Amino acid sequence: xxxxILVEKFQQKDTIAFEALYNMYGKSIHGVIYNIxxxxxxxxxxxxxxxxxxxxxxxxxSTEKGRFFTWLLTIARKAALDKIHSKxxxxxxxxxxxxxxxxxxxxxxxxxxxxxxxxxxxxVSKLANSCIDVIELIYFKGYNQKETSESLDMPxxxxxxxxxxxxxxxxxxxxx
Amino acid sequence: MDIKEYIDSGIxxxxxxxxxxxxxxxxxxxxxxxxxxxxxxxxKIETTLLQLAAASSPSESKHVFKTVKEHIMLDNENSKTxxxxxxxxxxxxxxxxxxxxxxxxxxxLLWLGYENRQxxxxxxxxSNEINQLKTKISTNESxxxxxxxxxxxxxxxxxxxxxxxxxxxDRHIIAVPLAGQAISLNAYAKxxxxxxxxxxxxxxxxxxxxxEGKVYQLWSLTLEPLTSxxxxxxxxxxxxxxxxxxxxxxxxxxxxxxxxEPEGGSITPTLDQLYTLGIV
Numbered sequence: 001x002x003x004x005i006l007v008e009k010f011q012q013k014d015t016i017a018f019e020a021l022y023n024m025y026g027k028s029i030h031g032v033i034y035n036i037x038x039x040x041x042x043x044x045x046x047x048x049x050x051x052x053x054x055x056x057x058x059x060x061x062s063t064e065k066g067r068f069f070t071w072l073l074t075i076a077r078k079a080a081l082d083k084i085h086s087k088x089x090x091x092x093x094x095x096x097x098x099x100x101x102x103x104x105x106x107x108x109x110x111x112x113x114x115x116x117x118x119x120x121x122x123x124v125s126k127l128a129n130s131c132i133d134v135i136e137l138i139y140f141k142g143y144n145q146k147e148t149s150e151s152l153d154m155p156x157x158x159x160x161x162x163x164x165x166x167x168x169x170x171x172x173x174x175x176x
Numbered sequence: 177m178d179i180k181e182y183i184d185s186g187i188x189x190x191x192x193x194x195x196x197x198x199x200x201x202x203x204x205x206x207x208x209x210x211x212x213x214x215x216x217x218x219x220k221i222e223t224t225l226l227q228l229a230a231a232s233s234p235s236e237s238k239h240v241f242k243t244v245k246e247h248i249m250l251d252n253e254n255s256k257t258x259x260x261x262x263x264x265x266x267x268x269x270x271x272x273x274x275x276x277x278x279x280x281x282x283x284x285l286l287w288l289g290y291e292n293r294q295x296x297x298x299x300x301x302x303s304n305e306i307n308q309l310k311t312k313i314s315t316n317e318s319x320x321x322x323x324x325x326x327x328x329x330x331x332x333x334x335x336x337x338x339x340x341x342x343x344x345x346d347r348h349i350i351a352v353p354l355a356g357q358a359i360s361l362n363a364y365a366k367x368x369x370x371x372x373x374x375x376x377x378x379x380x381x382x383x384x385x386x387x388e389g390k391v392y393q394l395w396s397l398t399l400e401p402l403t404s405x406x407x408x409x410x411x412x413x414x415x416x417x418x419x420x421x422x423x424x425x426x427x428x429x430x431x432x433x434x435x436x437e438p439e440g441g442s443i444t445p446t447l448d449q450l451y452t453l454g455i456v
Contacts, residue, residue, distance in 0.1 A: 015245065015248070016302070019241060019245075022241045022244070023238075023241075025226070026237055026238070026240065026241065027229075027230040027233050027237055028225070028226045028227075028229035028230040028233070029229070030233040030235075030237040030240075031228075031229040031230055031231065031232030031233035032229050032232065034232065034233055034234060034235075035232050040234075040235055043235075043237075044235075044237065044240050047237055047240050048240050048243050048244050048247070051240070051241070051244040052244055052247045052248060052251075055244070055248050056248075056251070063205065064201070064202055064205050065198065065201055065202075065205075066191065066194060066196075066201045066204075066205070067191075067192060067218070067222060069192075069222055069225075069226065070191070070192055070193070070194040070222075071194075073193075073194055074194045101228070101229075101232040104231075104232045104234055105228075105231045105232055108231060108232070108234050109234070110233075110234055110235065110236075111231055117231070120227065120228070120231045121231075124228075124231070135228070138189075138190070138193045138195060139192075139193050139225055139228075139229070140229075140232075142193070142194065142195065143195070144195045145190070145195065160185060160186035160187065160189075160190065161184075161185070161186050163186055163189050163190070163193075164184065164185075164186030164189050167189050167221060167224060167225075170224055170228065171220060171221075171224050174224060174227060175324075176220050176223050176224050176227075
């Protein structure tokens with residue numbers, strides 16, 4: 001089934017369509033959440049909350065607002081960030097500033113059992129640190145251009161193209 | 177509007193990230209509907225991000241959907257029971273309870289039968305859809321494999337061509353043009369001889385296709401006294417697309433000649449079938 005039809009059925013409260021969407025995006029959303037909270041149980045809880053919320057607010061989504069995945073991504077990032085901000089976090093324990101998605105991928109045992117899992121490990125290890133920083137902030141943390149530029153001490157005008165170049169490198173390696 | 181420039185600007189990457197304003201999102205959406213190139217690019221960016229984010233998930237998360245489903249079902253139940261609770265009645269239910277129970281039972285049975293039929297037809301429809309999807313996936317995959325093979329071929333060709341260029345540009349290489357002879361004045365060939373590796377690259381583009389059962393043979397010649405030594409035959413002439421043949425030559429050649437010989441080659445050149453000749 002095509003995505004627009006799935007989304008439409010989901011908005012009409014069709015649980016089968018909802019499950020199909022979960023199967024398409026759940027794992028990726030889980031990855032984004034885990035990268036922020038770094039705790040298996042907490043990540044599962046947030047993932048569950050996010051999808052229950054999405055179901056209850058399905059009418060809020062429309063294609064004019066953006067991609068369906070982007071909608072999920074935005075809700076998930078916010079839920080995960082709210083969670084870590086609400087908790088008192090011991091910085092030395094969590095050390096969230098230094099960790100990023102690339103560390104998870106490079107040590108992800110789970111990938112060894114999957115097709116192409118090892119490939120993505122290699123590809124990510126080949127990405128320049130500057131690329132990892134930009135991708136981490138823009139996609140995994142939901143920073144806008146201005147916030148990214150301030151955080152990385154980079155001119156705002158270069159963020160957009162830097163991000164594009166980094167994504168292109170990944171696409172070349174992933175053959176997308 | 178320059179679509180390539182628009183795509184290259186990196187705005188679509190930000191669109192997928194969700195970091196554009198509502199107005200910009202709307203604009204991108206409208207352009208996606210108008211230009212399939214833009215839509216395709218967005219899908220590719222999304223696929224890349226999906227893979228990257230999925231790889232950042234270090235544990236199985238499939239089971240989570242079960243609890244999600246339980247939650248949303250429960251929410252439905254709650255809203256239903258709440259609406260029943262509000263309706264109070266003054267009827268003495270006890271007197272009617274037996275009748276009501278049997279009526280409910282009968283209605284329940286009918287309903288179950290109906291539900292069952294509904295479910296079976298939904299199930300059939302779904303399995304049809306799944307089968308259709310499976311066929312689509314397998315065609316897509318075979319298309320992808322085919323494209324990958326094509327790309328591989330192109331890459332190998334490119335690599336070979338680059339190697340060839342670097343060989344021909346080597347300054348120590350000796351170039352020997354071979355001019356057409358009486359039997360075929362228009363024929364020509366060129367030899368690039370790398371003495372250090374004792375290798376000859378023969379560009380035979382200017383030779384006519386050899387007739388059935390015949391093959392070109394390259395000869396190394398020394399003058400005074402005239403002696404010839406075979407360097408080999410140009411096998412599968414028509415299937416070598418770039419018409420470059422690599423042969424070994426450890427001789428102190430003074431000239432090279434190409435003759436047309438019976439398949440398998442000859443021990444000595446058939447001189448009246450000499451196509452091209454060139455002096456070092």
